[in-house]
Amino acid sequence: MPSWQHVTYSDQITSESAGNPVTVGGWVQDIRNLGGIAFIQLRDRGGVVQITVLKKSDPALFKEMTSLTRESVLTVKGTVKESKEAKGGYEVLPEEFEVLNAAESPLPLGVVDKVGADLDTRLNNRFMDLRKEEVRAIFRVRAATLDGIRRYLSGEGFVEVTTPKIVAAGAEGGATLFPIKYFDKNAYLAQSPQLYKQNLMASGLDRIFEIAPAYRAEASDTVRHIAEFTSLDVELAFIESSEDVMAVAEGIVDSSLRHVTTAARSELELLGVEIEAQKPPYPRVTYKEAIDLLKSDGMEIDHGDDLGTEGEKLLGDIMLDKHSAELYFITQFPTSLKRGTFYAMRDDDDPDVTGYFDLDYRGQEIVSGGQREHRYEVLTEQMRENGMDLGSFEFYLKAFRYGMPPHGGFGFGVERYVQKMLNLPNIREAVLYPRDRVRLIP
Numbered sequence: 001m002p003s004w005q006h007v008t009y010s011d012q013i014t015s016e017s018a019g020n021p022v023t024v025g026g027w028v029q030d031i032r033n034l035g036g037i038a039f040i041q042l043r044d045r046g047g048v049v050q051i052t053v054l055k056k057s058d059p060a061l062f063k064e065m066t067s068l069t070r071e072s073v074l075t076v077k078g079t080v081k082e083s084k085e086a087k088g089g090y091e092v093l094p095e096e097f098e099v100l101n102a103a104e105s106p107l108p109l110g111v112v113d114k115v116g117a118d119l120d121t122r123l124n125n126r127f128m129d130l131r132k133e134e135v136r137a138i139f140r141v142r143a144a145t146l147d148g149i150r151r152y153l154s155g156e157g158f159v160e161v162t163t164p165k166i167v168a169a170g171a172e173g174g175a176t177l178f179p180i181k182y183f184d185k186n187a188y189l190a191q192s193p194q195l196y197k198q199n200l201m202a203s204g205l206d207r208i209f210e211i212a213p214a215y216r217a218e219a220s221d222t223v224r225h226i227a228e229f230t231s232l233d234v235e236l237a238f239i240e241s242s243e244d245v246m247a248v249a250e251g252i253v254d255s256s257l258r259h260v261t262t263a264a265r266s267e268l269e270l271l272g273v274e275i276e277a278q279k280p281p282y283p284r285v286t287y288k289e290a291i292d293l294l295k296s297d298g299m300e301i302d303h304g305d306d307l308g309t310e311g312e313k314l315l316g317d318i319m320l321d322k323h324s325a326e327l328y329f330i331t332q333f334p335t336s337l338k339r340g341t342f343y344a345m346r347d348d349d350d351p352d353v354t355g356y357f358d359l360d361y362r363g364q365e366i367v368s369g370g371q372r373e374h375r376y377e378v379l380t381e382q383m384r385e386n387g388m389d390l391g392s393f394e395f396y397l398k399a400f401r402y403g404m405p406p407h408g409g410f411g412f413g414v415e416r417y418v419q420k421m422l423n424l425p426n427i428r429e430a431v432l433y434p435r436d437r438v439r440l441i442p
């Protein structure tokens, strides 16, 4: 145990601890007083340890311990004893205890109640909600996912970077920008690191990634949009086509899924989730084929339309039925849909089509990207077509005049990925303190 760890966690108690003194610490989950004997379930990060108090051994201690309020936080010094009845196989016979902080009663949210509280109440009392091990498990899976992603990208020579989140211009269109006051100037919260990661492609740091918040003033209230999400952004240079970019996205998903199945095995078990990492390459469906598939399934949709939530969902069902695929790419998005907007490279032979792709997971887009336009003349033409003021993008454009290699990349929504991986009904379940149109506290 490190010198700064002062309590033994319940999952650190082993057969070797039996008969030995121990100090445990945690929250009082439950007290069962049977008159002469009482059982206190003390919960910590590792699970629950049972404190068994006998009245006849210490009546004063018995009285004090049985009058504790639920969810108070204590340390207990005592002796470990093996016990067939106790959860975990051990109990602690207490000699002394200290209340570090008593909990008020009633609780704002039940921790072990069978009846589930609604999501709003849970989020309003998130610290309490997180005392439930199945809620904490989500964030352990999320951490394992990020760890898997970092391991893969570092292994492939990608350098982790951090770019500004206070910016002068947006990359994804004005409607979803959050304006802020920046000294005596107007600024915005970054919707995406798009302009910076492309800028870096001209620097020699030509394989980079960033894991950071992205801000979108999303007007719609959906189960897959939040105003602040964690974006994994990847950019790589000297590519030949969007296929190279897709291969990296595929590598990230495949290796992080496999990492999670081992690193977060017990959390997945607790959540009742089985992950079978689908073998790459993931199927590729062109946008055109996707529309035809949806039409033939009876959906009213036309070429040129956005797939929308409904279309994405239905395509997810079709891909699962016909190809047993939970993960698949939709490729060659039409230019008119402005997938990737002004910076997307278009097909030289058919400018109505881009090499842009989405990666969908069980009927929901989690990644979007492709090859970018690196030729200055073409890029500025596309920007003009989008009605953009080139002057405000000079820092971005400059890099395209002094040696910009062909490059591409994508944005990957971390919470959406975790949401789909764990079958969570709402993206907010995968965010500790979600931000949306109404939610600003906590």
Ligand code: ATP
Binding pocket: 172, 216, 218, 224, 225, 226, 227, 228, 229, 231, 365, 366, 367, 368, 369, 411, 412, 413, 414, 415, 416, 427
């Ligand atoms: P959508 O069409 O679903 O609104 P988008 O096309 O605006 O998404 P991009 O700008 O391509 O999304 O962003 C790349 C990825 O970032 C998305 O695939 C998604 O995983 C994630 N993402 C984008 N906006 C949000 C949001 N508001 N909340 C959570 N994740 C988001």
